[in-house]
Amino acid sequence: MDKLSPEKPTNKQTSRATASTLITYRTFVKRRMQECRKRKKQQRIHEYRRLRTMVPSISKKTKVSKVTVIEEAIRYIDQLHNALLARLKTRGLPRCMQDMNIDVDSLSHGDIKDLVCEVMSNTPSSSVPVLSTDNSSRERNRIIPSYFIRKQKKMTKISV
DSSP: SSSSSOOOHHHHHHHHHHHHHHHHHHHHHHHHHHHHHHHHHHHHHHHHHHHHSSSTTTOOOOOOOOOHHHHHHHHHHHHHHHHHHHHHHOOOOGGTTSSSSSOOOOOOHHHHHHHHHHHHHHHGGGGGOOOOOOHHHHHOOSSOHHHHHHHHHHHHHHHO
């Protein structure tokens, strides 16, 4: 053969290269899938924690199962629906809902759920207030920093 012309790889060399590329690709795909699963799991954990902080009956507890979080969230939403129903029956409809033909006296618990769903679906997401669970934003809005309040409480306990 001419020294200037490149040598053609043999079939054995080609199959080895293809096999190593295939193995590398498979490990890459496995790793990506594992990372995706891990990211989804972390996101689920974060959302459960966020939901737990929104439900007053379990927000202060340290260890709560996911099932308990969901059950308590459902109970809390039902309590909010009942409170809304009671408020509508005592105070009537707010001005923003006056144009809706709703008989407040005949509303039931199921009707409240439907009403809330209807109002939320007609409300643009930008106008729905988002509650921040970020402690730093609450801390910034305080007049007296929380560390100072805690310090004052400790001092009063000591002096008593």
